[in-house]
Amino acid sequence: MLTVLLYLLIMVLVGGLLYFAASMVFGRSEELPPLPAGTTATVLPAEGVTGSDVRALRFQQTLRGYKASEVDWALDRLGREIDSLRAQLETRVGPAPADRGEAADGSDSAEPER
Template sequence: MTLVLLYLVVLVLVGIVLFAVGSVLFGRGEVLPPLPQGTTATVLPASGVTGADVDAVKFTQTLRGYKTGEVDWVLDRLGREIDSLRGELDAVRAAHGVEDASLGDAQGAHALPPEYARDDT
């Protein structure tokens, strides 16, 4: 029994020595500083957001999903971009005297294309 205990102690000591040598030789590598509080690695361009930009958005995962602050930021940013684009579109339509077809149409902009429309005849 003493021999087994001696082998176990020697094995633990060898493990400690190997770990110490590996730590000295390889170190911990380059340590990156943490992001400042209140910032995120989630990015979107300042204007002209495209579908590819939205597809490239990555959120930091937390224990219960994604960081709500990052998701809220992206949604707010996309909302402002959509509002800006709709404002520009309205200005162009007004400048050219084009009436918004979806306002006068009873079905509105959410109507299905004709190829998907249901034929009840």
């Protein structure tokens, strides 16, 4: 019985040492406090959005996924940036040919060849 108690004591000491070593190496796992109400960590530059800006987007998570207002804001902002870039391109190059007609839903409107 004394041997079992000694093994148990050694296991507790080894476990404690491993826990202490891991907490020293990896930190105390502190989490950042939540953002104040009405603020967001989602940011995009005022103009000149790049691919890395879009990849760096982070949204707050809620019970049912991402916060919809932040996603809507980001999509609206990116849509305005695309419209602005297309307008700049049209002023430099000219309007796109009318026969390129893409469907409004983004699907390919051309019939496949048989």
